[in-house]
Amino acid sequence: MNSPRQLELKITSDPANLAPVRRELEGFCAECGFVDSARGEIVLSVNEALTNITRHAYGGAIDRPIHLRLTFADGTLRIALRDWGNGKLPEARPVCREPLKPGGVGLLCLRELMDRIEFEPQPDGMQLIMERRL
Numbered sequence: 673m674n675s676p677r678q679l680e681l682k683i684t685s686d687p688a689n690l691a692p693v694r695r696e697l698e699g700f701c702a703e704c705g706f707v708d709s710a711r712g713e714i715v716l717s718v719n720e721a722l723t724n725i726t727r728h729a730y731g732g733a734i735d736r737p738i739h740l741r742l743t744f745a746d747g748t749l750r751i752a753l754r755d756w757g758n759g760k761l762p763e764a765r766p767v768c769r770e771p772l773k774p775g776g777v778g779l780l781c782l783r784e785l786m787d788r789i790e791f792e793p794q795p796d797g798m799q800l801i802m803e804r805r806l
Contacts, residue, residue: 685730705806714804721800721802722738724779725738728757729755751801755797
């Protein structure tokens, strides 16, 4: 049995960090054996989650910490995103939004593109766990 592959990134909530994180994730997912389309879906999901952290947990602040921990073992990619924001759980169902207005699709992407998502409230923020099978 192979030991799990791991990647850990510590960034701030600055949107300028999104592109470098996407590149790191793309490479990690490729090493794990995910095909192009699956890599795109995983990267999109993480990008949306990070954007939501900045927008909702941190109220737009661009200097707050976010830790990403990826583990690939037994054919499953597990992504943990940890923030120290307001700790509010997102709404169970996305609110119907104006179709031409930006925003409102992040959680929908996560739910549709990942095999499992779970929000774990922390005493000082939130942890989001996402999983995707190979």
